[in-house]
Amino acid sequence: MSKIIFNIQQINQLEENPNVASVSERSIQYTAEFKVKAVRENMDGKGPQQIFTEAGFDLTVIGKEKAKSSLKRWRRTYRTDGEDGLLNNKRGKTLGGGRPKKDESMERRLAKAEARIKYLTAENELLKKLEKLEGQAKRTN
Structure with a gap:
């Protein structure tokens, strides 16, 4: 560079x-x-x-x-x-990885962020339920 x-x-x-x-x-x-x-x-x-x-x-x-x-x-x-x-611009396309393109629209970035928030919220809820079940299991034993 x-x-x-x-x-x-x-x-x-x-x-x-x-x-x-x-x-x-x-x-x-x-x-x-x-x-x-x-x-x-x-x-x-x-x-x-x-x-x-x-x-x-x-x-x-x-x-x-x-x-x-x-x-x-x-x-x-x-x-x-x-x-x-x-x-043919082949840069970064051989392995399919790399950084995201910078021309990604704000709407698309927002949608991705909202989807990630939704996923993380669901994951937190699942962990809370799991902790609750583990607590109940310890009390019954």
């Missing part, structure tokens, strides 16, 4: 770029189309900094190394999986 932390203005600037899929304060996700185009242009002889600058990125914001490292990673993916490797 990059050591660069983007501020609000930089995030807004990056989000306006059509080659950006999403931005957080620490990372940029580029569109698959941009990745393919960048790899092809690089294979035709263009350097990473030129490719990113022509695509509308300010290298003082994202960093010159970000352009180099991203393109290096995309070229590796292109060599192993071809164009499909860049078009």
